[in-house]
Amino acid sequence: MSPTITTSSEANGNVSAATARAAASAAASAEAAGPQPVTMAKALNTALADAMSADSSVLVFGEDVGMLGGVFRITDGLTAMFGEQRCFDTPLAESGIVGMAVGMAINGMRPVIEMQFDAFAYPAFEQIVSHVAKMHNRTKGAVKLPLVIRIPYGGGIGGVEHHCDSSESYYAHTAGLKVYTPATVADGYRMLREAIDSDDPVVFMEPKKMYWTKDSVDLSELRRLHEDSRAEGTTAGLGTEGRAAVARPGTDATLIAYGPSVPTALAAAEAAALEGRSLEVIDVRTIVPFDDATVCESVRKTGRAVVIAEAHGFASVSSEIVARVQERCFHYLAAPIRRVTGFDVPYPAPKLEKYYLPGVDRILDAVDDLQWEN
Amino acid sequence: MTISADHTAPDTTSSAAPGNALTEAVKKFGITVEDYMLPARHQIQMVDPDGRLIPEGEQGTQPGHEYPVPGDKELLAAYEQLVVGRRVNDQNSALVRQGRMAVYPSSHGQEACQVAAALCLSEGDWMFPTYRDAVAVMTRGVDPVQVMTIFRGDWHGGYDPLKYKVGIQCTPLTTQLLHAVGVAHAAKLRGEDTVVLAMCGDGATSEGDFHEALNFAAVFHLPVIFFVQNNKYAISVPLAHQSVAPSLAHKAVGYGMAGERVDGNDVVALLAVLDRAVKLAREGSGPLLVEANTYRMQAHTNADDDTRYRESAEVAEWRAKDPVNRMRTYLTGRGLLDDDGEARIRDHAEAVAAQLREGLGEDVPVDPQELFRHVFAARTPQLKEQSAMLADELARDAAATDSKEAGK
Numbered sequence: 001m002s003p004t005i006t007t008s009s010e011a012n013g014n015v016s017a018a019t020a021r022a023a024a025s026a027a028a029s030a031e032a033a034g035p036q037p038v039t040m041a042k043a044l045n046t047a048l049a050d051a052m053s054a055d056s057s058v059l060v061f062g063e064d065v066g067m068l069g070g071v072f073r074i075t076d077g078l079t080a081m082f083g084e085q086r087c088f089d090t091p092l093a094e095s096g097i098v099g100m101a102v103g104m105a106i107n108g109m110r111p112v113i114e115m116q117f118d119a120f121a122y123p124a125f126e127q128i129v130s131h132v133a134k135m136h137n138r139t140k141g142a143v144k145l146p147l148v149i150r151i152p153y154g155g156g157i158g159g160v161e162h163h164c165d166s167s168e169s170y171y172a173h174t175a176g177l178k179v180y181t182p183a184t185v186a187d188g189y190r191m192l193r194e195a196i197d198s199d200d201p202v203v204f205m206e207p208k209k210m211y212w213t214k215d216s217v218d219l220s221e222l223r224r225l226h227e228d229s230r231a232e233g234t235t236a237g238l239g240t241e242g243r244a245a246v247a248r249p250g251t252d253a254t255l256i257a258y259g260p261s262v263p264t265a266l267a268a269a270e271a272a273a274l275e276g277r278s279l280e281v282i283d284v285r286t287i288v289p290f291d292d293a294t295v296c297e298s299v300r301k302t303g304r305a306v307v308i309a310e311a312h313g314f315a316s317v318s319s320e321i322v323a324r325v326q327e328r329c330f331h332y333l334a335a336p337i338r339r340v341t342g343f344d345v346p347y348p349a350p351k352l353e354k355y356y357l358p359g360v361d362r363i364l365d366a367v368d369d370l371q372w373e374n
Numbered sequence: 375m376t377i378s379a380d381h382t383a384p385d386t387t388s389s390a391a392p393g394n395a396l397t398e399a400v401k402k403f404g405i406t407v408e409d410y411m412l413p414a415r416h417q418i419q420m421v422d423p424d425g426r427l428i429p430e431g432e433q434g435t436q437p438g439h440e441y442p443v444p445g446d447k448e449l450l451a452a453y454e455q456l457v458v459g460r461r462v463n464d465q466n467s468a469l470v471r472q473g474r475m476a477v478y479p480s481s482h483g484q485e486a487c488q489v490a491a492a493l494c495l496s497e498g499d500w501m502f503p504t505y506r507d508a509v510a511v512m513t514r515g516v517d518p519v520q521v522m523t524i525f526r527g528d529w530h531g532g533y534d535p536l537k538y539k540v541g542i543q544c545t546p547l548t549t550q551l552l553h554a555v556g557v558a559h560a561a562k563l564r565g566e567d568t569v570v571l572a573m574c575g576d577g578a579t580s581e582g583d584f585h586e587a588l589n590f591a592a593v594f595h596l597p598v599i600f601f602v603q604n605n606k607y608a609i610s611v612p613l614a615h616q617s618v619a620p621s622l623a624h625k626a627v628g629y630g631m632a633g634e635r636v637d638g639n640d641v642v643a644l645l646a647v648l649d650r651a652v653k654l655a656r657e658g659s660g661p662l663l664v665e666a667n668t669y670r671m672q673a674h675t676n677a678d679d680d681t682r683y684r685e686s687a688e689v690a691e692w693r694a695k696d697p698v699n700r701m702r703t704y705l706t707g708r709g710l711l712d713d714d715g716e717a718r719i720r721d722h723a724e725a726v727a728a729q730l731r732e733g734l735g736e737d738v739p740v741d742p743q744e745l746f747r748h749v750f751a752a753r754t755p756q757l758k759e760q761s762a763m764l765a766d767e768l769a770r771d772a773a774a775t776d777s778k779e780a781g782k
């Protein structure tokens with residue numbers, strides 16, 4: 001038995017600044033100072049390690065997450081660092097993983113569980129929809145489920161069938177779930193830490209094609225900022241939940257994207273700039289809760305918008321965004337809002353995915369269609 | 375057939391090391407692992423349907439499957455709860471007929487299982503019940519009116535699971551078994567000796583989560599008792615359509631845990647088997663599976679018509695095995711129960727029934743704003759917007775009603 005494991009109610013909220021900093025400095029000792037090229041995978045892995053140092057009720061489990069460190073290596077080294085009781089492999093059973101996490105969260109833990117791939121989370125759908133999303137509500141807040149379900153999602157890696165789904169709409173549609181999806185390396189760290197600290201269940205969608213994306217990031221600075229805000233019991237000023245980011249400022253039209261579509265949108269904006277068009281790119285960051293204010297402020301300013309997502313367009317997050325913007329910004333719009341999404345076909349085989357995925361050209365075509373005067 | 379050597383060989387690679395602990399549990403009984411895991415050849419029964427204690431020599435038990443008769447105090451307490459449970463079942467069915475409750479899946483006929491499931495646990499233990507287990511939840515100490523709130527229809531649950539250490543009365547079949555596994559796992563990691571009792575029906579054993587829960591509990595070597603009330607039907611579908619296993623208790627061996635089947639209308643046997651299961655689990659045996667052989671005396675719920683799928687002769691046959699009458703005869707015969715005792719217990723049951731009539735008789739006004747209050751820890755901007763919209767709608771309705779009244 002590990003006497004070092006405590007309940008989250010004990011650990012949460014009374015982590016002293018000193019404890020948090022001690023944990024942070026332990027983890028940081030291996031890192032070089034200042035901004036460094038860091039992959040999304042490394043940022044997520046560091047966030048997990050830091051969260052486990054900061055709070056002994058944080059547990060990591062799933063398929064191959066122990067000795068192997070996960071098929072994408074996001075949990076690399078956690079078993080060695082924190083022991084088999086805090087990062088471990090389960091039998092192959094996704095409903096079992098989520099259901100057991102529910103019970104652990106009921107009994108004071110903060111489980112962070114990994115679904116190996118997007119489509120392999122489907123066996124757990126009943127647990128997610130019928131319990132993860134509803135427990136807080138049906139018990140009138142008596143039972144909180146502070147758990148995080150990490151799901152690598154999306155395509156662009158030449159994956160075979162069942163390895164490239166964009167399943168965010170299922171979760172976003174389910175009342176009671178929060179849905180986060182980072183699109184930058186720094187947000188990978190920030191948002192995962194925030195998800196783990198949240199008292200609400202979070203479905204954490206990781207754009208798998210971005211695991212190896214590198215940004216110049218100062219992880220120890222991100223850690224310090226997070227631990228400070230944690231010790232103060234607030235993420236005010238730092239929080240990403242419900243706060244979209246302006247990934248690139250612009251004036252002529254707004255590209256609204258999230259997760260894996262953000263880099264594509266940025267590339268499109270770059271290309272448009274060469275043609276003299278200034279596109280603003282909004283990174284939604286948390287699909288639930290959705291930041292209407294930031295998105296609408298941008299659209300009211302530019303008067304034109306394109307929503308970009310890899311998922312099928314029909315009955316999706318992208319259709320939701322169009323509906324929301326239209327309801328709130330109708331009189332500011334110079335043209336109907338356009339969408340660039342995956343076609344309404346099952347995710348295609350590797351050799352066909354380039355025709356399916358929203359790309360720069362398709363985005364620029366949609367921008368061209370926004371009824372420009374000249 | 376022998377159990378693979380892996381189960382008995384010391385396991386040095388896994389921290390859970392179920393092999394070791396299981397061997398310890400087996401040693402207590404001086405039998406093989408196989409004999410430990412397999413249920414006894416006959417169901418465990420201690421008091422027959424006529425209320426006679428079956429003499430030890432005639433019980434047909436095998437080494438490792440002998441159970442001592444529980445103490446007098448425990449038996450009397452169980453009888454009292456049986457009478458209360460029966461009264462509650464019948465009171466609730468009446469409340470449904472009167473329209474005071476939306477629905478009630480009665481455990482009439484299964485009260486012995488309900489009572490034993492609650493009484494075998496200690497205060498720090500947990501129970502994970504189904505929709506049919508209201509009497510077990512009550513017996514565990516939850517306020518009866520709070521238990522029935524879910525069936526009254528003003529909210530999806532009426533009690534605080536953390537306060538009573540009782541999970542929500544779960545409807546999606548066997549999903550709660552995994553929650554039980556998680557609660558036990560968390561407790562084990564913190565070094566607590568919590569035992570968790572996880573309940574489901576016979577039909578539910580076909581669900582995937584049943585399999586996943588038993589396997590997880592066994593692999594992580596957790597103190598979970600899976601308690602299956604085999605009442606012979608899943609709504610209309612008889613057990614033969616769910617499983618052709620020798621018994622549901624036999625499923626245990628496939629997961630590497632011990633199984634036992636017990637007469638589910640014999641509260642003496644139920645207490646004996648469950649008490650021992652709790653003790654073993656607390657001492658580190660890992661999970662156990664107990665199948666109670668009982669019968670659903672009434673339709674699935676008030677909305678169901680059981681004459682469409684079963685013969686009344688079959689029901690009559692089980693009426694003769696009634697758990698409440700059986701226990702009354704047994705205790706009276708042993709001189710533990712007399713008319714005064716019986717009268718006192720009846721009064722208690724009537725008081726609980728009156729509490730239910732009163733608690734469920736009044737219409738508690740619902741607060742529409744409650745809709746938005748518990749979705750997340752804090753309201754999102756979207757929920758604030760929607761809650762304001764509903765408030766405005768209701769205010770306009772109220773104003774319209776007021777002006778109509780004024781115009782009269």
Ligand SMILES: Cc1ncc(C[n+]2csc(CCOP(=O)(O)OP(=O)(O)O)c2C)c(N)n1
Pocket residue numbers: 506545546547574575576577578579605607608609670674
């Ligand atoms: C996942 C799921 N599928 C179907 C149902 C509908 N349903 C409710 S009770 C029931 C029968 C369950 O039978 P059993 O497990 O034997 O329990 P009993 O009702 O006899 O106590 C069914 C099919 C459900 N609640 N959950």
Ligand SMILES: [Mg+2]
Pocket residue numbers: 575576577603604605606607608609
């Ligand atoms: Mg049944």
